[in-house]
Amino acid sequence: MHPGPERIREPSPLRGRQLPRLGHLPHAAQQLAKNLCNDAWVAGYNGCSAHRRGAYVRPVAKVTHDPTEPIMRALLALAAAAALLISVGCSKQPVVPQANLRIQMTDAAGPYDAVNLVVTEVAVHLESGDTLSSWEVLDVGASTYDLTTLRNGVFATLATGLVPPGHYTQLRLKLGAGSNVVVGGVTCPLVVPSGMQSGYKLVGEFDVPATGLIELALDFDALRSIHQTGSGKYMLRPTVRVMPMYDVGAITGRVVPDSTEAWVCAIAGTDTVATTLPAIDGRFTLTPLAAGTYDVAIHPTGAWRDTTIAGVGVVAQQISALGDIQLTAK
Numbered sequence: 001m002h003p004g005p006e007r008i009r010e011p012s013p014l015r016g017r018q019l020p021r022l023g024h025l026p027h028a029a030q031q032l033a034k035n036l037c038n039d040a041w042v043a044g045y046n047g048c049s050a051h052r053r054g055a056y057v058r059p060v061a062k063v064t065h066d067p068t069e070p071i072m073r074a075l076l077a078l079a080a081a082a083a084l085l086i087s088v089g090c091s092k093q094p095v096v097p098q099a100n101l102r103i104q105m106t107d108a109a110g111p112y113d114a115v116n117l118v119v120t121e122v123a124v125h126l127e128s129g130d131t132l133s134s135w136e137v138l139d140v141g142a143s144t145y146d147l148t149t150l151r152n153g154v155f156a157t158l159a160t161g162l163v164p165p166g167h168y169t170q171l172r173l174k175l176g177a178g179s180n181v182v183v184g185g186v187t188c189p190l191v192v193p194s195g196m197q198s199g200y201k202l203v204g205e206f207d208v209p210a211t212g213l214i215e216l217a218l219d220f221d222a223l224r225s226i227h228q229t230g231s232g233k234y235m236l237r238p239t240v241r242v243m244p245m246y247d248v249g250a251i252t253g254r255v256v257p258d259s260t261e262a263w264v265c266a267i268a269g270t271d272t273v274a275t276t277l278p279a280i281d282g283r284f285t286l287t288p289l290a291a292g293t294y295d296v297a298i299h300p301t302g303a304w305r306d307t308t309i310a311g312v313g314v315v316a317q318q319i320s321a322l323g324d325i326q327l328t329a330k
Contacts, residue, residue, distance in 0.1 A: 097210040098162040104155040104215055107147035108275040110222035114182035115147040121174035122159035127167045135172060136163045147222050151276050153250060153285035158218065165210045171242055174199035181226060181234045191235045204242020215245035217288040248288035249314040251296060253322035258282030260327060262300035268292060291316045298325060305330050
């Protein structure tokens with residue numbers, strides 16, 4: 001009886017194979033990767049070796065190419081990617097707390113029809129870091145601001161953003177091309193030396209809590225910030241007070257007669273801290289003011305005498321209302 005063709009057992013595709021080293025992955029990731037690898041090898045082998053279903057004759061020529069190799073490589077890559085995703089998902093990343101910072105800008109009065117500043121960047125500096133890398137850049141709102149519209153308690157949101165908690169000591173303001181000042185109906189370019197490249201660094205300390213919202217007030221003094229040169233050019237050297245809103249209060253009042261043009265100032269000692277021009281109805285607001293005691297000086301034009309109200313107390317986050325202030329004729 002003829003023995004017939006020799007029946008042999010094809011070696012398992014898993015024999016001699018080594019699973020990837022997964023010891024550094026979480027247990028769930030290891031198990032999923034192993035299962036995917038085993039399934040890949042078995043599926044690839046069964047799919048590409050249909051002749052394995054029955055007996056077959058040992059091939060004469062040696063097969064040098066494994067047809068399952070491309071499939072197994074692709075599935076091995078898929079298994080490794082799945083294991084990596086699980087590893088990342090299972091790892092515990094530290095959560096860095098952040099707080100919302102909002103920068104608000106207002107202006108003291110100046111003898112200008114308009115002062116238009118083109119703002120391109122606002123950043124704050126964390127004290128604990130170095131001078132180069134510890135600047136937190138905020139999201140800038142509208143690009144152009146007319147400072148003359150930001151008087152008597154009117155603020156514009158200059159920038160907002162999420163920043164890490166800590167003690168901050170500086171604010172950087174970068175200006176762009178197109179800033180100008182309008183005087184007597186004539187628009188003149190505003191020269192901003194270094195303000196377009198490195199920016200203006202404004203000194204002002206404030207603390208950011210771990211969470212919540214903190215608002216920062218920038219009190220821009222256009223009268224002291226803009227200078228006319230001998231050649232007639234207008235140059236900007238910013239004079240800006242940086243103060244946390246939770247530290248400031250305000251003084252309000254109304255100049256009578258209400259049609260009188262006047263300068264209204266808050267004075268602490270010999271320092272004129274805040275200045276404004278009353279609105280058409282005579283009402284005025286002096287802010288932001290740190291807690292303390294101020295003299296309110298009113299300097300009207302025309303036929304009215306100067307008036308001073310001494311010893312006006314200011315409390316943080318409160319308004320000190322003076323009511324109507326009657327001027328006397330000269």
